[in-house]
Amino acid sequence: MKYYLGVDIGSVSSNxxxxxxxxxxxxxxxxxxxxNPVQAVRQGLSxxxxxxxxxxxxxxxxxxxxxxxxxxxxxxDVVKNxxxxxxxxxxxxxPEVRTVVEIGxxxxxxxxxxxxxxxxxxxxxxxxxxxxxxxxQQAMRLDIPIEHxxxxxxxxxxLVRIAGRCGVFAESDMIHKQQMGYPVEDIIAGLCExxxxxxxxxxxxxKDIQEPVVFQGGVAANMGMKQAFEKLLGKPVMVPQQxxxxxxxxxxxxxxxxxxHRKGSRFKGCGFVLEGDFTTRSFECNGCPNMCEVxxxxxxxxxxxxxxxxxxxxxxxxxxxxxxxxx
Amino acid sequence: xxxxGIPRGLFFYYYYPLWRxxxxxxxxxxxxSAPTNRxxxxxxxxxxxxxxxxxxxxxxGHVLDLCHRGVDYIFAxxxxxxEYRGYICPKFMGIPDMLRAQIxxxxxLIDIKVDLSRDERQLExxxxxxxxxxxxxxxxxxxxxxxxxxxxxxFRRIAAVGFPLNQAVTIWERAGxxxxxxGDKTRLNPGGENIRTGGEASEATPRSSDLTIxxxxxxxxxxxxxxxxxxxxxxxxxxxxxxxxxxxxxDEVEAYASTLPKRMFWTLGKKNIGSALWxxxxxxxxxxxxxxxxxxxxxSLVGEIIARRVxxxxxxxxxxxxxxxxxxxxxxxxxxxxMVARRKNAx
Numbered sequence: 001m002k003y004y005l006g007v008d009i010g011s012v013s014s015n016x017x018x019x020x021x022x023x024x025x026x027x028x029x030x031x032x033x034x035x036n037p038v039q040a041v042r043q044g045l046s047x048x049x050x051x052x053x054x055x056x057x058x059x060x061x062x063x064x065x066x067x068x069x070x071x072x073x074x075x076x077d078v079v080k081n082x083x084x085x086x087x088x089x090x091x092x093x094x095p096e097v098r099t100v101v102e103i104g105x106x107x108x109x110x111x112x113x114x115x116x117x118x119x120x121x122x123x124x125x126x127x128x129x130x131x132x133x134x135x136x137q138q139a140m141r142l143d144i145p146i147e148h149x150x151x152x153x154x155x156x157x158x159l160v161r162i163a164g165r166c167g168v169f170a171e172s173d174m175i176h177k178q179q180m181g182y183p184v185e186d187i188i189a190g191l192c193e194x195x196x197x198x199x200x201x202x203x204x205x206x207k208d209i210q211e212p213v214v215f216q217g218g219v220a221a222n223m224g225m226k227q228a229f230e231k232l233l234g235k236p237v238m239v240p241q242q243x244x245x246x247x248x249x250x251x252x253x254x255x256x257x258x259x260x261h262r263k264g265s266r267f268k269g270c271g272f273v274l275e276g277d278f279t280t281r282s283f284e285c286n287g288c289p290n291m292c293e294v295x296x297x298x299x300x301x302x303x304x305x306x307x308x309x310x311x312x313x314x315x316x317x318x319x320x321x322x323x324x325x326x327x
Numbered sequence: 328x329x330x331x332g333i334p335r336g337l338f339f340y341y342y343y344p345l346w347r348x349x350x351x352x353x354x355x356x357x358x359x360s361a362p363t364n365r366x367x368x369x370x371x372x373x374x375x376x377x378x379x380x381x382x383x384x385x386x387x388g389h390v391l392d393l394c395h396r397g398v399d400y401i402f403a404x405x406x407x408x409x410e411y412r413g414y415i416c417p418k419f420m421g422i423p424d425m426l427r428a429q430i431x432x433x434x435x436l437i438d439i440k441v442d443l444s445r446d447e448r449q450l451e452x453x454x455x456x457x458x459x460x461x462x463x464x465x466x467x468x469x470x471x472x473x474x475x476x477x478x479x480x481x482f483r484r485i486a487a488v489g490f491p492l493n494q495a496v497t498i499w500e501r502a503g504x505x506x507x508x509x510g511d512k513t514r515l516n517p518g519g520e521n522i523r524t525g526g527e528a529s530e531a532t533p534r535s536s537d538l539t540i541x542x543x544x545x546x547x548x549x550x551x552x553x554x555x556x557x558x559x560x561x562x563x564x565x566x567x568x569x570x571x572x573x574x575x576x577x578d579e580v581e582a583y584a585s586t587l588p589k590r591m592f593w594t595l596g597k598k599n600i601g602s603a604l605w606x607x608x609x610x611x612x613x614x615x616x617x618x619x620x621x622x623x624x625x626x627s628l629v630g631e632i633i634a635r636r637v638x639x640x641x642x643x644x645x646x647x648x649x650x651x652x653x654x655x656x657x658x659x660x661x662x663x664x665x666m667v668a669r670r671k672n673a674x
Contacts, residue, residue: 065654081661125646310557
């Protein structure tokens with residue numbers, strides 16, 4: 001059997017999905033990035049490799065904010081932005097989907113599809129308030145495991161109104177309400193609704209939200225958020241079974257699409273990923289007054305990639321020496 | 328010979344050929360600040376008022392760059408209006424005052440007021456006064472001004488062929504250094520033709536999709552690669568043909584802008600709205616991106632009007648500020664490009 005591996009390295013979680021050639025999920029792994037994407041890639045890959053030998057991997061796709069880093073380390077066949085990856089994955093489960101709401105660790109996005117094609121999308125702009133990491137932080141402050149956060153919200157009979165416009169205001173509002181003695185589940189339910197309201201007013205502003213609506217990303221684990229969206233939209237909201245790894249699934253599907261056009265994967269193999277010592281360093285290039293901050297990715301002493309040089313002189317120096325790395 | 332410094336920011340990208348020609352004809356040596364680099368941005372951020380938008384802060388950096396070069400004067404006009412019944416963002420009016428308040432040991436500022444909202448008489452008077460400063464009589468000033476206007480028209484012709492303003496400035500300058508017939512200037516490849524591809528090409532749908540993306544926003548943000556994070560170049564590298572407001576016919580843009588129920592009184596806002604509506608109805612334009620700077624007053628309105636009125640073409644608003652991490656910009660551009668490409672292939 002041959003498989004495709006999708007890797008989604010996000011700010012909070014790192015996800016790995018192995019699909020068969022029909023695009024069905026055979027393995028899904030959800031890990032915390034813990035601020036160390038290289039470690040996350042290694043850990044995820046070694047977990048996959050325990051069950052599926054290296055030779056069964058036919059192609060690799062990466063997405064998420066560390067998609068380029070992951071691609072360099074592993075040798076990916078496709079590097080794709082999160083919007084496309086999420087849309088592709090949602091269409092896989094729900095071919096009729098017309099709206100995708102995705103809330104991750106630092107990003108939140110809405111994707112509008114018509115007949116399986118993305119026709120519009122929006123992402124949060126300069127502010128990450130109301131995304132997963134804020135919920136994480138609040139769960140920690142209230143000493144409730146984040147996994148139980150949604151369940152708590154569902155217990156609420158009468159939610160408390162929380163200001164959702166800004167994370168700082170939301171937190172102080174929550175503390176005020178808590179110090180007035182409101183039950184914690186009502187505060188949590190209020191927070192969920194505030195975040196959903198904020199999402200609809202900001203990210204989804206002016207978008208034509210039509211059914212079916214699919215809610216995915218790490219925050220979709222929170223039943224309180226699902227309920228809040230259903231209440232505010234007045235429409236049923238579906239959460240796919242693999243909601244937490246949809247980006248990785250999309251990357252795997254995209255990898256399978258690209259491999260059919262080309263032979264052989266660029267996967268560098270397990271040994272390459274698991275054994276070497278990967279380091280990221282940056283330096284200020286003095287070649288011109290731009291003083292670009294150039295990032296260097298190394299495996300032991302071997303330079304894998306240079307990023308950030310606006311003139312591309314560093315990047316080009318690499319591809320000229322070793323054409324094999326020109327991706 | 329006296330030297331005058333022109334900061335490479337704000338309306339530089341719209342009027343530099345006029346200013347440069349005018350001053351040179353008066354026998355003044357023109358010094359332009361360096362293309363925006365990290366040092367200029369950092370100095371601008373340190374010096375400028377907090378509430379200003381990024382392009383204004385960067386302008387401060389350019390003024391400081393000129394101070395270090397020891398020029399005799401700095402040209403920082405007080406721009407109020409550059410056309411009848413049209414206005415420029417109020418921050419431009421206050422630029423000379425803001426500079427004087429915040430930069431000690433500033434060389435004398437030439438802060439001639441440009442207000443064409445009613446007529447040109449006041450500007451004419453001020454231009455003659457300015458000429459006197461450099462010892463020129465009325466006839467010489469008149470000739471210098473006329474020569475400047477002529478170069479400005481030449482520059483606009485270059486831009487209209489298909490070059491973003493910053494590229495048009497470079498071409499205009501090169502043309503001045505090595506004179507060629509005016510026909511030759513337009514024979515150059517329109518923007519993007521000789522831009523290198525490859526690199527990150529695998530991140531997006533291949534070039535064969537051949538998309539045309541309209542890019543709007545204030546010229547001084549779009550043309551400054553540090554402010555726009557290389558938006559135009561990134562799109563060109565993805566394989567898109569970029570169309571900007573300057574490449575459209577002025578009268579057509581005006582006609583589309585006048586379909587608004589109320590006249591837009593910001594000159595650049597009007598230009599952007601008119602261009603957006605034109606692009607929205609033009610089948611050859613596959614997508615429109617509007618670049619706004621965080622905290623821009625006019626754009627909070629103009630961007631919103633465009634977002635609501637562009638109905639046929641995919642539209643994306645991008646907001647940039649001081650951050651240097653490009654990941655957010657890259658993700659959005661690639662996603663937009665993919666969307667437009669997949670959509671086009673599906674039709």
